[in-house]
Amino acid sequence: MYELNQVGTNSYYIQGPAKIGIVKLNDTDVCLIDSGNDKDAGRKVRQILDANGWKLTAIYNTHSNADHIGGNKYLQTQTGCKIYASGIECDFTNHPLLEPSFLYGGFPPKDLRHKFLMAQESSAESLAEDILPVGMSSIPLPGHFFDMVGFRTADDVVFLADCLSSKETLEKYQIGFIYDVAAYLDTLEMVKTLKAAAFIPAHAEATDSIAPLVQINIDKVHGIADKILEICKKPIIFEKALQQLFNDYGLTMNFEQYVLVGSTVRSYLSWLKDTGRIAVIFENGQLLWAAIE
Incomplete structure (x- = not known):
């Protein structure tokens, strides 16, 4: 866990409960795609950065679920890095109480106000294409959460966040979290057509061919609907x-x-x-x- 894997000339990911992307911007500066699930994850990321002599300049959050923004506060406090998130995801990142409140449908009891559903607050700014590193672009991936995005790096690695799960995860948990089913299916159909040197889903193995796994996820949605x-x-x-x-x-x-x-x-x-x-x-x-x- 928390091993560094290189998947492109300047693109890496850290294997964790949810994969964390690292993109080298030059010999010393890097940015992150997500930050892990808690302060301990942030600390492990910092150790990897220090071991490689890398300076963290920014975190680009794919979405605001706690397992993707949990390391934000620690890393921002330690490095002074900027944090960016898109649309509603930015609001949830700045005010993480919104996640358990939204899920529960009211003020959440203490049972739901913990790090797995509510990250520590961090200071995020709205994501825009003109603040992304040169050659990096965002990919809208709505459905799993409000305004989730993925990222394509300059060396053609696509980070897909939570828009699909591994076959093993689907078999274990059966009903994966979806906010908007129609948008989710549209996202999957779009992702099925993407081409890239490598795809990095947050909760599935890295691959150079994503379409077969996308179809498994589509079929699962329709199976649950039939049920x-x-x-x-x-x-x-x-x-x-x-x-x-x-x-x-x-x-x-x-x-x-x-x-x-x-x-x-x-x-x-x-x-x-x-x-x-x-x-x-x-x-x-x-x-x-x-x-x-």
Whole structure:
């Protein structure tokens, strides 16, 4: 864990719970793509930078999930580096309480206010193309989270953030977090057409051919949608539908999984309703979800 891997002339990644990109800008200066999940990750990154004689100038966050911005505060405090994030991701990075609040749908209890869902605050600025290093560009990857982006480096390495998961991760966790299902599927279809010297997903192995893994992720989304439609053949309240999904997929319920999977299932229900496959019924003070025959 936290080994340095070179994937291009000037592009590297650090293997961690979520991969951290390093891009050499010259002989001494580097920037990061994400910063890891906590202060300890930030410290390990700093040790790698120091061992190579590299100076950190900026962190470009793909999105604001805690496992991608958790090292921000430590590294910014230690190095004075700039931090950039796109759109709503910048707001969540500056105000990380927003993540557990959004997931829970209200003020989150202490059970959810921890480093896995709420990073320490860091000072981020809005990402714009003109502040990126020469030859580096951002790639919009909405769907998993609000305004997630990936990055293509000057040596043609594409960092894909959380827009797809490994086959093993999908088999283990079954229902991966998605904020906007329609946008997520559009992103996957776009990513399937990309060409690059190397692709670096945050939660899958580096590869020079991404399309097969993209298709596995697309198929998984449609499989989950079919499962939800089956559960909703008879009108059902959300909590009962969620319970059946947990039982059918063999998932273990705890507070984190309740908000992560629960939020995702609500997103699936919104998508299925907006595409005319599910209706809502208000009856006896309850909202019921019902598949349309």
